[in-house]
Amino acid sequence: MDETYVKVNGVWRYVWRYVYRAVDQHGQIIDVLVSARRDAAAARRFFHRALTTLKVTPGEVVTDANPVYPRVLDDLVPSAWHRIERHAYNPIEADHSQLKHRLRPMRGLRTDHTAQTIIAGHAFVQNLRRGHYEFAADVPPGLRVAAAFTELARAI
Secondary structure, three states, X not given: OEEEEEEEOOOOOOEEEEEEEEEOOOOOEEEEEEEOOOOHHHHHHHHHHHHHHHOOOOOEXXXXXXXXXXXXXXXXXXXXXXXXXXXXXXXXXXXXXXXHHHHOOOOOEOOHHHHHHHHHHHHHHHHHHHOOOOOOOOOOHHHHHHHHHHHHHHHO
């Protein structure tokens, strides 16, 4: 689990929002939450959402050294090992670059709801591209997204 920030609402006056993202050991993005603050309430809300989405109790949780996380994790997942070693969450940090690369050419995000929708959609497409869903499993990776959307259109 890690957070990054994005610009929301404004060209001249920037308001930074924190994007909490949970990624499992295989690189699948589990959940995304956009929050105005980086505090215990936001972390608790995010971890609760991610754990209910996952439906499995993790044995290990890797985060940065934010002092809020140990308290929240002890309340929500007391059996999990909380790793905060340096460079332990590099795969998550590297995954942020894909999101930032996608958001850079856009003209900006106006509301938190828009940011939540766009970032969750990006996570869905990343998971499709990486082959975490059964859609287009037998298609080469370069054509996987187009084939998956064709399968989804037929299913709908």
